[in-house]
Amino acid sequence: MTVTASPTIPTTHDARTRTLLGGLVAGVAVFAVVSFAQVFTRAGFDLTRFPLSSLSNGDLGWIQITNFLVTGTLIIIGAIGLRRAFRGTPGGTWAPRLMLVNGIGMFLAGPFVLQGGGGFPVGDPGVPGMTVGTIGHIFAGSFAFFALIAACYVTGRHYARAGERGMALGSRICGTVFLVGDLYSLSGGYAGSLVLAVTALTAMTWMAVVAVVERRR
Known part of the structure; x- marks a missing residue:
């Protein structure tokens, strides 16, 4: 059976686009x-x-700070690749922009350190009130999270318009999983930080899957 590619999605991407998506x-x-x-x-x-x-x-906090900086930089690079891959398609403008915001938010979450206390790091009693670092981290993280959720939904629209139902469904499911996880964490539910980590990584991984799919075109 011959499968005809949708005219709304390029059938091939150049080497530079594939590298950026990486x-x-x-x-x-x-x-x-x-x-x-x-x-x-x-x-x-x-x-x-x-x-x-x-x-x-x-x-050892410098490890996670560096992790945020490196991750944010790589996601920004990936967003540029996504822009090239999605150019001229439904959802092709906003999905890359939202991933760019996600990358910038992740990068800024590095230097703005969420304050410790409550038993971690060991022996750190914490400080009363909210530090400047905590406020900055919350703002940067919130922008990154909401942008990632929105990117999943917009990517779903992109694939739905192209007739790729599996990719569209996956995008919407992962966006919803993260949205529910984020709201649950904000509600103060049991093990909310664990739920947030798992659902955030679910959405992040899905967008990585999108990049892999586009790299193969």
Whole structure:
């Protein structure tokens, strides 16, 4: 059976576009590997109680700070690739822009460190009130999260208009999973930080899958 490609999506992408898209794949992989390596090795860290951002505290906090900076940079590069891949298609303008905002938010979340306390790092009693770093991190993280959720939905529209139902459905499901996880975490539900980490990585991984699919065109 002969499959005819949708006229709304380019059938091939040039080498530069494929290279740039690789940034999105690499960014998600770096963030997941570096973050979870610390989850299982940093003394006193409990993902059911502390968000991944708390890893930026302590003597080894520079690792997670660097992780945010590198991940943000790679996602920005990937967003440029996505713009080239989606150019001229429905959803082709806003999906890359939203991923660009996500990358910038991730990058800015690095230098703005979420304050510690509550038992992590070990021996850190924390400080009363909210620090400037915490406020900056919350703002940067919120922009990054909402942009990623929106990017999933807009990417779903892109693929739906192109007749690629599986990709459209996957985009919408992953966006919804993260949206629900984010709202659950904000509600103060049990193990909210764990739920947030898992659902955020679900959406991030899906956008990496999108990049892989586009790289193969």
